[in-house]
Amino acid sequence: MDYIIHILIIISIFVPLALSLDLLVGRTGILSITHAGMYGLGAYTTAILTKTYGVSFLTSVAVGILVTVCASYMLSKVLSRLKGDYYTLGSFGANIILFSLFMNLTPLTGGPMGIFNIPQAVIFGIPVTSTLAFLLVSLVFMCLVIIFMQMITTSRFGLIIQAIRDDTLATEVFGYNVKDFKTVAFVISASIASIAGSLYSTYISFIDPSSFTLNESIFMLTMIIIGGFASKRGAIFGAVFVILLPELLRFVGLPDSIAAQLRVAIYGAILMYLMYKKPTGVFGNYTP
Amino acid sequence: MKTYNINHHFGGIQALNDVSIFCEEGKITGLIGPNGSGKSTLVNVLTNVLHRMHGKVENGKHFARTFQDAKLWSNLTVLESFLMAQKSESWLYSIFHFSSLEEIKSAKEIIERIELTHHTNTKVRNLSYGQRKLVEIGRALSVTNSQILYLDEPFAGLSDISTPLVKDLILEEKKKGKVVLIIEHDMNIIRTLCDYVYVLDAGKVIAEGTPDECLNNKEVKEAYLGL
Amino acid sequence: MEYFLQIAVDTIVLASLYTLIGTGFSLRYSIVKYLDIGFAVYMTLGAYAYFVFSKYVGLYAFLYSILFSAVVAYICERFYFAKLEDRKSSSMIMMIASLGFMTLVQAVIAMIFTSNVQGLRTDISVYNVFGIAITDVKVISILCAFIFVVLLNLILKRTKFGSHIRAINDNKSLAETTGIPVKKISLIIASISAGVATLAGILYGMDTSVDPLMGMSLLLSGVTASIIIDIQDAKKVYIGAIILAIIQNTVVWFLGGEWKDAIVFLLLIVILLLRPEGLLGKKLIRTV
Numbered sequence: 001m002d003y004i005i006h007i008l009i010i011i012s013i014f015v016p017l018a019l020s021l022d023l024l025v026g027r028t029g030i031l032s033i034t035h036a037g038m039y040g041l042g043a044y045t046t047a048i049l050t051k052t053y054g055v056s057f058l059t060s061v062a063v064g065i066l067v068t069v070c071a072s073y074m075l076s077k078v079l080s081r082l083k084g085d086y087y088t089l090g091s092f093g094a095n096i097i098l099f100s101l102f103m104n105l106t107p108l109t110g111g112p113m114g115i116f117n118i119p120q121a122v123i124f125g126i127p128v129t130s131t132l133a134f135l136l137v138s139l140v141f142m143c144l145v146i147i148f149m150q151m152i153t154t155s156r157f158g159l160i161i162q163a164i165r166d167d168t169l170a171t172e173v174f175g176y177n178v179k180d181f182k183t184v185a186f187v188i189s190a191s192i193a194s195i196a197g198s199l200y201s202t203y204i205s206f207i208d209p210s211s212f213t214l215n216e217s218i219f220m221l222t223m224i225i226i227g228g229f230a231s232k233r234g235a236i237f238g239a240v241f242v243i244l245l246p247e248l249l250r251f252v253g254l255p256d257s258i259a260a261q262l263r264v265a266i267y268g269a270i271l272m273y274l275m276y277k278k279p280t281g282v283f284g285n286y287t288p
Numbered sequence: 289m290k291t292y293n294i295n296h297h298f299g300g301i302q303a304l305n306d307v308s309i310f311c312e313e314g315k316i317t318g319l320i321g322p323n324g325s326g327k328s329t330l331v332n333v334l335t336n337v338l339h340r341m342h343g344k345v346e347n348g349k350h351f352a353r354t355f356q357d358a359k360l361w362s363n364l365t366v367l368e369s370f371l372m373a374q375k376s377e378s379w380l381y382s383i384f385h386f387s388s389l390e391e392i393k394s395a396k397e398i399i400e401r402i403e404l405t406h407h408t409n410t411k412v413r414n415l416s417y418g419q420r421k422l423v424e425i426g427r428a429l430s431v432t433n434s435q436i437l438y439l440d441e442p443f444a445g446l447s448d449i450s451t452p453l454v455k456d457l458i459l460e461e462k463k464k465g466k467v468v469l470i471i472e473h474d475m476n477i478i479r480t481l482c483d484y485v486y487v488l489d490a491g492k493v494i495a496e497g498t499p500d501e502c503l504n505n506k507e508v509k510e511a512y513l514g515l
Numbered sequence: 516m517e518y519f520l521q522i523a524v525d526t527i528v529l530a531s532l533y534t535l536i537g538t539g540f541s542l543r544y545s546i547v548k549y550l551d552i553g554f555a556v557y558m559t560l561g562a563y564a565y566f567v568f569s570k571y572v573g574l575y576a577f578l579y580s581i582l583f584s585a586v587v588a589y590i591c592e593r594f595y596f597a598k599l600e601d602r603k604s605s606s607m608i609m610m611i612a613s614l615g616f617m618t619l620v621q622a623v624i625a626m627i628f629t630s631n632v633q634g635l636r637t638d639i640s641v642y643n644v645f646g647i648a649i650t651d652v653k654v655i656s657i658l659c660a661f662i663f664v665v666l667l668n669l670i671l672k673r674t675k676f677g678s679h680i681r682a683i684n685d686n687k688s689l690a691e692t693t694g695i696p697v698k699k700i701s702l703i704i705a706s707i708s709a710g711v712a713t714l715a716g717i718l719y720g721m722d723t724s725v726d727p728l729m730g731m732s733l734l735l736s737g738v739t740a741s742i743i744i745d746i747q748d749a750k751k752v753y754i755g756a757i758i759l760a761i762i763q764n765t766v767v768w769f770l771g772g773e774w775k776d777a778i779v780f781l782l783l784i785v786i787l788l789l790r791p792e793g794l795l796g797k798k799l800i801r802t803v
Contacts, residue, residue, distance in 0.1 A: 084606070088550065089735070090780075090783065093779070093780030093783060096735070096777060096780055097781065100774060100776060101777070104773045104774060155382065155384065155385055155386055156371075156385035156386070156387065157382040157383045157385070159371070159372055160372065160379075160382055162364060163361040163364060166361040166362050166364065167359045167360065167362075169337065169359060170359040170360070171361075173337060173353065174372065175375075175376025176376045177379070181379050181382075214731065215618070218618055225611065230363070258626055261625045261630075262622070264625075265618070265623055267615075268614075268616065268617070268618030269615065269619050271611055271614060271618065271619075272612055272616055272619065275599065275604070275609075275612035276595065276599065279604070279608050285363065286363050287605075287608075288611065
């Protein structure tokens, strides 16, 4: 039973990751592989603040968002100088730089060993002790993100970013400041990832750089490629599918190290298969 | 709308050479010339697609335009495309902006004018080429408060049924007192629609006048045949 | 003084590797016009292939590994990537497909050989010249890069094959209608670039070590090197590679090796900030 609650918590953390990535990649058309880095910024900020400085959980989330907003804003400005394919390459680089920071700023981030004994969350004075209680918190987060996504995608903003994806020049000619919209989409997407990261670090109470590698970003991309671009349903489906898959592998009983790589290999194979057969994904509204 | 000495070059090639034209309100001005003469380049400069290198433009601010190769938003519906074209806005405003009934009504009116009412909620990518050209024009018409309408070969590839429709649409805009500038290759259209014509060749204005004057001009004929 | 010379030599060796990677990659890019992450695969695959082959055929493993990669590349291109390209798949689809390919192969290699860092050779003879340590590998690396650049230049400028490549780079569809066998050349280049990647991977592995993730970081460095100056001109890539290698080595010397990857990207970003139009060759930038 605890196991099921654990899976549900992970799902409710990753659905917002998928939704926010879809906002950027599926709807705005920006193929950015930095999501794990943004996720990491939130995770590390919360870990450092709550453990070393005794800051409350919610405050640490707020600071995490602030840090991520600044980082993503700067990143977006820099990467926007790169055209087409080189943007994606640059985003790889950004993720690698962030990973290097997590890995090497040992006094702050604990280096390769990471940060452990992250204190449990205390939300509005109530300590979140049981996993069931945490599930409640993460579900609330997931629902809030879903509602937010619903609002943003049906608003004019949601329309404009899709127009930017479909034909940037036309959107520019019709008077829209494309650069601003792209930056805002990037920042919003990163901020949601940051909150998810904060939740993750509080839940697992231990983080290390391995959760925020380039491979993890690719894994997040797989979620929305399977689910389909520009689809909220797709993002949710993709997240659930991709979380449940390795759990199925676990039942097959392979040694952990092999299982971990097998999971990655399967994701790679799925990507190749999907691009060949159905680039739109299961629920996608847009073919890349 | 008036332009003075528009110059533009791409690398070593002078695409526009001291182009000065004058387009009257409530009149349809034609821009003709052989391929590569700079017609689209001029419109691109006037619509900020290309950065204006040299020259002056008067009253050129509020415009709407179509593109020769219908640059539409393929995953948006016709209605959504027109709503977006109505007015541009900032990102902050757009997050809280949900299309009002009025806005939707205005957009639907234009959809009706281009006779695609049954495709109001069809995604543009599912439309035929001819329908897309109509949407391209409709999108330009959706821009509220536009004073100038640039049409880049609006009749190219249109069916016989759609051509009179587009003609009427353009004439309606002319009646509203807009400045209309059309780039076209079809000489019949130029003759019947345009009040005044400029002829470009190799980036220079080689002739101007009424359609008949221009089409009977010796230099113009040479420019078209010479190439 | 000795330290300085040592760094200088090592820098030239590193630059040679980056040159091989940068030019090999841009050769591939000029034909397919999308960022083929698969290039990273062949560096890793080739190095590990050498690892296996060398146990049976010693130094001939060089030849066998390169052939092996060339064949694999040919098969993958013919039966998968070319099919995607035929469908006029967008470059995003191609990039994601190549990303999936890399993820898959990387994971499979990790499953077979473990993720640990391993050495490719145990019998390295070190020569002491003027107090600097020079291995035969280092010398070969420098020679290989030099020969390859000269050879590539000759082929591109003097042979019919080379002119075909340049034509395809300029305008693929036009080249096709002119009767140039684009598909055939595409397959040949896929094999050649895989071979070059393998060579670079083996040389790197001999000089340093191999691990399943080496391909990605080498690719990023190589591409950055070529972006710094001008990707079109192989000679200029060399210069860019030298600059990159100098900076990288200097930083590593002072700050330690963990920042190796991050530095490369920081440099890339700095360059792009200083010259937003980039010191980049026109042909390779696609406007967004």
